[in-house]
Amino acid sequence: MLGVLLAILFIATGAIAQMAPGERVPAPSGPEQEMGEVEAKPIPKWVVDDVRKERAYPDQPPVIPHSIEGYQLSVNTNRCLSCHKRELTQESGAPMISVTHYMTREGQMLADVSPRRYFCTACHVPQADAEPLVGNTFRDMSELGVKQAGEQ
Template sequence: MRSQGLHRVAAPALLAGLIVFAVGLALPAFSQDAPRLRGTPQPMENAAAPPVAKWVTDDIRKMRAYPEQPPVIPHSIEGYQLSVNTNRCLSCHKREYTQGSGAPMISVTHYMDREGQMLADVSPRRYFCTMCHVPQSDADPLVTNTFRDMSELGARPAGSD
């Protein structure tokens, strides 16, 4: 009677041990076959760092790649202070300052709380601009982009047939 209970406990533990052992044997094969995007093939090898990419600062608004994409920053933000007490972006892009600066106004969604209620000032959850908006650099892409817009695929508006 005692030995029957022992087999019920030992079988799942043995199976779990075999699975862990098999995965441990397979992991080195996976790590060797993974392609590298950048860096040296040997982890401890000394190699020259690639040059830092230059920021695109032409002040030309970029086309968005998809609906609801946050606009990219078309100018340098080096030296901009962005902290709990100061946000230099708002000195040009806040609604009150856009006429004088010529900068586009931030979206009205930045003045809404989570429930969609309008606020008098920028929502705290939208205050740190660089969480969504990023400057662009002239760096080569790590992976080739094969994205094609719907208009390039032959899609037509509804009712155009």
């Protein structure tokens, strides 16, 4: 064990010795880049039309079709539940959260939202009117020629 520690110490000392005197960090590689001001792109506008969006695949969490700016979402408060909780949807007109959000991992029903489903934005996201950052070649199964069950 002592031999291994001495070998590691020897290698580390050799690497440090190869640096220029007085240098603690090796110089960065690559071409020099000047620091300058870069114009920031405008912040995209949120999509706030309250229209439910079609889902791209089964069991996809629905997107949030309204602004959630200023919503408090913490251990003590969840503003989403003030409209989407089962007993509040009648007066708010909002869709009820899925019954799966009232279940434990073992499938046991709970009287209130499961703690593992309490932080909505872990799965549900608002949409912004912005260009995608990366390309997307996703195609629905129906576009690939897959037929519905029972079709010939």
